[in-house]
Amino acid sequence: MHLDEPRIPPLTDEQLTPAQREALAPASYANTPPLNIFRTLARAPEALSAFLAWGLYILRNNSLPPREREIVILRIGYLCRAGYEWTQHVAIARRGMSEAEIDAIKTGADAPVWSPADAALLRACDDLHARQFVAADNWAALKAHFNERQCMDVVFTAGQYTQVSMMLNTFGVQLEDGKALDPDLDARG
Structure with a gap:
């Protein structure tokens, strides 16, 4: 860890736009709130969606x-x-x-x-x-x-x-x- 505080803070539920909420939805597991990484990346919802798609391959479909x-x-x-x-x-x-x-x-x-x-x-x-x-x-x-x-x-x-x-x-x-x-x-x- 390099910083004591975020340069780009994670979004709270109240701050989420509909597009951010939609992009963040796949990062919510079994009533567990999304992790800070996903709440941070949600500031760029299109990037978060692409990131999650590739991440799904790496974590679930990797050989x-x-x-x-x-x-x-x-x-x-x-x-x-x-x-x-x-x-x-x-x-x-x-x-x-x-x-x-x-x-x-x-x-x-x-x-x-x-x-x-x-x-x-x-x-x-x-x-x-x-x-x-x-x-x-x-x-x-x-x-x-x-x-x-x-x-x-x-x-x-x-x-x-x-x-x-x-x-x-x-x-x-x-x-x-x-x-x-x-x-x-x-x-x-």
């Missing part, structure tokens, strides 16, 4: 198993110092990862907890973050464990969450009440 998808999301969120994203996705990752694995995301591929497939995912994320390209040896490692579509989905997922991290960090999206920021992701000050 990576959920655990592997979360490894990619968390590594990118960590590399981008996106405290909001990290906080949201740690809760999701806990459904299929141990606390030791979640903590090892910060160390990267060389942490001793990772299988060769997990390490390949992390190295691909590191390449994409640093060079926007997966080096040949890291691509070969991915291909040894994942099919072609899954390899594509690694890149799609890393790209989506790099964009999400850029928005969260730049717009200053703040954590929801009751959420705690991981001190390793506090880039404020």
